[in-house]
Amino acid sequence: MKNINTLSGLSVANFSKQIDGKETVLYTLCNKVGAELAITNYGAKIVSLMVPDKNGKMTDVVTGHNSIEEYLTSEEPYFGAICGRYGNRIAAGKFTIDGITYDKLAINNGPNSLHGGIKGFNAVVWDAKQIDEQTIELKYTSADGEEGFPGELKTTVTYHLTNENEVVISYQASTDKPTVLNLTNHSYFNLSGAGDPYIGDHILTINADYYLPTDNTAIPYGPKEKVEGTPMDFRTPHEVGERINDNFEQLIFGKGYDHTYILNKEDNELSYCARCSSPKTGIVMETYTTQPGVQLYTGNWMTGNFEGKNGQRYPERAALCLETQHFPDSPNKPEYPTTELRPGEVFQSTTIYKFSVE
Structure with a gap:
């Protein structure tokens, strides 16, 4: 793969790796006014987002890492990620649907289950298809019983960068058994520019x-x-x-x-x-x-x-x-x-x- 850099300074080559038999890739979306959104299919993560400041300077407003390797060892596995099946917490890692109790969810945040478990949607490789310069579609099929959740769940997430500097995130999912679902994107924003030490003035x-x-x-x-x-x-x-x-x-x-x-x-x-x-x-x-x-x-x-x-x-x-x-x-x-x-x-x-x- 060519060592191409994004507007934010990322090397595309640093995002190429085999994980669970799938290739990870860094995709770049660009709109007609110069904004850029970089996304990896590992965790369907937003890696960088370049938008203009009041002086026209392009500014990266999300935190992230330089490579897939750094994401794999990061203290913050949710930077920019799609969280699922269940974003946020489920108390004690259990719930009941139709009289059936599912109690094998990972306890990975104090006494609770967080963001879909040990290997939630943030830690899997999605199947990605770049539709055009401004749109990418990512799909993931979660097997029945994965991380303790019932049903085979098919999820599609689409990112679209509009010419009005909007990041539009569309979610769609279906299941073959009753299940629970809470999908979200976990981007960390600093509108002063990622790397600025404090958002208290926002x-x-x-x-x-x-x-x-x-x-x-x-x-x-x-x-x-x-x-x-x-x-x-x-x-x-x-x-x-x-x-x-x-x-x-x-x-x-x-x-x-x-x-x-x-x-x-x-x-x-x-x-x-x-x-x-x-x-x-x-x-x-x-x-x-x-x-x-x-x-x-x-x-x-x-x-x-x-x-x-x-x-x-x-x-x-x-x-x-x-x-x-x-x-x-x-x-x-x-x-x-x-x-x-x-x-x-x-x-x-x-x-x-x-x-x-x-």
Whole structure:
């Protein structure tokens, strides 16, 4: 393979490797106005995303690594990844459908199962087809019983980079047995440029009146609570770091924000979710989704020990995630929007990250 570099400085050759008998590849999407999105079929991961800042300088706004080898040994296996079958947590690694209990999910995050288990969708090689210069389609078939989940699940994820500097992520899935499903993209954003050490100065707004408080293992413990009057309130713009160290139990549990916000929207409606901006670069990211919630995670457990792209380090709170999704532990909480998927049904969702400047 030719040693071709991306706009972000990545070597395509460094992303070529055989894993589980499949070849990993780095794909590059380019739009008509110069933005570039680099994706590997290992974990269907976004590796780099180059968009212009207020001065027209192309800026990489996601964290990542220089090679597949670095992803395989990374302290953060979810950089840019599609998480599944079940993104976020399932309490105690078990759930019940139609009277059948499935209790063999990996316990890989305290007492709970996280992001589909030990080898979730982030750690498999997807079958990829680049449709055109701006679109790639990735497919993965998860076998019945894989990571403890029932049913053969066929999943398709499409990334499309529009000429309006939107990253459109479309999800589709079907199963041959009743199962549970929660797909999300786990990109870590820093709108000042990946490698900038702190996202506390980012200005964030989230279109949510309620959030889900959790226990100290990040499992929602019951009813939603109003954000009003708490450091969880982003209905109006706030700096991410303004209240992140407040003496507030929910923030203490996770060393910062790691919570699901219940979006103000109708079911399956593609609508406004959040707005985030960097005062340094003027880059603005607006998020739209059909999903009922978004997980705000402020990189509280990043250590900076591992080298990222181009010699960068990513210390604690050097990036944030806005993971559009269903709610954590929904399979065990019937009052939440269902994450069950049955034969004959087709799961579909769309999320858009739209970039501009101010």
